[in-house]
Amino acid sequence: MTTRRSTLALLGAAVLSASGLSACGDGDAAAAGRQATELRYQGSVGTVTPAELAEDLGYLGDVKLKWIGNTISGPQDIQAATTGDIDFGGAFNGAIVKLAANRAPIKAVIGYYGVDKDSYIGFYVLDGSPITSPKDLIGKKIGVNTLGAHAEAITKTYLSRAGLSDAEIQQVELVVVPPVNTEQSLRQRQIDVAQLGGTLRDKALDRGGIHPLYTDFELLGPFTAGSYVFREDFLKKNPDTVKTFVSGVGKAIEWSRSTPREQVIARFRQILAERARNEDDSQLKYWKSYGVNGRAGVIEEKEFATWIEWLTGTGELKGKNVEATDIFTNRYNTAAGGAA
Structure with a gap:
């Protein structure tokens, strides 16, 4: 049984481990002066994430995703990104705030799930x-x-x-x-x-x-609830890769909105079948939306400011000063005029 204590311990370990990182995951490419073209990530059983959809639609260009396993925990996912076990991870924005408050070198780059009348x-x-x-x-x-x-x-x-x-x-x-x-x-x-x-x-x-x-x-009400994050050193060394990824994910989110629902679900079934992870696809017929509130996952300041205020009020930030604008950036998202 996971406990609050073990969760906080993992957060601390993630931050400590991150302090000694040197852009794990793009080592050879960085050493040769090239940008990474493969991004390691964790998936979710029976689910097609916006990143996976973007790759299948061809929106990631030469950038490829490498699945290393599944997770049911957003905090675990962004911890793994912080320690370099994966290159990007996604979590609830409040969990990102808590990790950032502990000085984890991460930056949110695009919203990937949220809440609306259909997805909640x-x-x-x-x-x-x-x-x-x-x-x-x-x-x-x-x-x-x-x-x-x-x-x-x-x-x-x-x-x-x-x-x-x-x-x-x-x-x-x-x-x-x-x-x-x-x-x-x-x-x-x-x-x-x-x-x-x-x-x-x-x-x-x-x-x-x-x-x-x-x-x-x-x-x-409706709001974007979670974001994908990268380590800041990875962003610095691989700006074009991240821009391709973020903009591709944003296009995939908009594709899922503008495409007839039956076609989106059919695409999901195809993706699950082709990746052959022995998953049950029966729940896919209920899919309605990713729930992302902003266009193409562009992040708004309030999506982090809301949880900073709430966590401060509950005492969970322990007096640490956290600014929403320090946690996220839209500079890699072409839908926001990103110029990375």
Whole structure:
């Protein structure tokens, strides 16, 4: 079971390891004065990320992606990018803020997932559950994909808006459950509330017997929730590679918006079949959008300022001064007039 302590320990280890990096992942290319043409990354089971879609559509040009495994945790993904185990990672913007507050040498370059009326994260209970209000969550277990990220921020927002004290909020237990197992854990009553999003949410709703207690869309409306990050040394040595990647991902996001949904899903099925990772594609029929709020993933200052303010208010930044404009850049995104 992942704990808050282990999550924070990983964050610290990531920052310490990053201090000794020398652009891992593009070593030979950098030594020869060339820019990297291969980007290592982690994927998600049964899902086609915007980066993977961009490569399949041919929007990345000569830049190739190298899949090294899957993750269910945004904080773990950006930690891996910080330590050089991968070249780029993605996470909830609040998790990026916390890593940046610990002086991790990373920069957010494009939004890649978000919240809208079709793509949102809900927190579901079984029909007939005695849990009907925030107060009812005291002493209960909520299954989430990871700690210290989107689900935790939304849950604490829900609880604090309802007037629960810090002591009461501490009694609401967040437990880590792989997303593909969360619905089953709820139905088997191993947890009291299940975080469900995207295609897994709609697949669970199709089976019936559950309903939402709260959702991020109801609480905050539409917003871009997470961004891809690179290490600053990688950006410095590979500006053209990053510009190709960011602009290609932005084009893929817009392609997914402008293309008929059935065609997008068909493309996803093709990608899953061709990459042959033994994945179930049955949930793809429920896909509706990536939820990115801005055009082509262009980042707005408020997408980080909101979480800086919230984390400062909860004391999680421990008095550290963090500026939103220091955490992200749009200079690699041609949709924003990027001139890298």
